[in-house]
Amino acid sequence: MTEPLTPPPTSRLVADFYRRRIEAHGLSYQAQWGEASDTKSEQRYSALKRLPILEGDVVVDIGCGVGSLAQYLRVTAPPVTYIGIELTPEFAAAARTLQGVEVLEIDALRQADQLPAADWYVVFGTLNTRWLLEGMPGTDDEDRVLNFLGTLFHMSRKGIAATLVTDQVDYLKPQTCNMNPIRVAERLAGMSRAFRLDHDFTFREFFAAAWRQGDLE
Numbered sequence: 001m002t003e004p005l006t007p008p009p010t011s012r013l014v015a016d017f018y019r020r021r022i023e024a025h026g027l028s029y030q031a032q033w034g035e036a037s038d039t040k041s042e043q044r045y046s047a048l049k050r051l052p053i054l055e056g057d058v059v060v061d062i063g064c065g066v067g068s069l070a071q072y073l074r075v076t077a078p079p080v081t082y083i084g085i086e087l088t089p090e091f092a093a094a095a096r097t098l099q100g101v102e103v104l105e106i107d108a109l110r111q112a113d114q115l116p117a118a119d120w121y122v123v124f125g126t127l128n129t130r131w132l133l134e135g136m137p138g139t140d141d142e143d144r145v146l147n148f149l150g151t152l153f154h155m156s157r158k159g160i161a162a163t164l165v166t167d168q169v170d171y172l173k174p175q176t177c178n179m180n181p182i183r184v185a186e187r188l189a190g191m192s193r194a195f196r197l198d199h200d201f202t203f204r205e206f207f208a209a210a211w212r213q214g215d216l217e
């Protein structure tokens with residue numbers, strides 16, 4: 001009989017952190033993102049329209065929260081199979097109430113080998129906080145993020161997409177993982193000739209994606 005996998009200590013800390021936010025703000029945008037306004041979500045998600053996501057593709061959303069991306073894709077994209085990955089049970093339970101949404105409770109950052117097969121792995125905001133990256137392989141936070149994106153690309157059938165926090169700012173917030181967009185672009189180019197980096201968000205994040213060249217045809 002196979003013994004159940006025990007989540008790493010960091011997994012429990014992450015779940016506890018978001019549970020406290022939920023207790024303070026309910027199952028809300030603020031509980032997920034730490035800010036009251038939800039105006040950034042559509043701009044984050046709209047960048048996916050620039051990728052060759054096709055009808056029937058399997059999209060795995062890492063750190064899905066209450067499933068807001070699933071709702072967005074339902075009205076803006078061709079029909080896809082959406083699978084949410086969420087570590088916090090309260091968020092996962094809320095996402096499961098949405099029609100056609102499957103949610104798995106996995107710590108994807110430290111247990112990527114447990115992720116389901118996918119055409120696309122997408123990560124919105126989950127890689128933006130430094131202490132959430134503890135226990136991931138890499139020499140520093142930026143290296144941990146880049147290694148994780150490389151792992152996802154290798155596992156994907158088609159490609160990956162993520163939003164990251166830029167280091168092209170006037171000041172660096174404590175505990176924020178600020179990524180150098182040039183270094184990110186270089187890593188994407190090493191994955192595939194088909195990649196894009198959009199640094200035109202009106203806030204501190206940017207969009208990065210890479211996909212296999214054959215999907216352009």
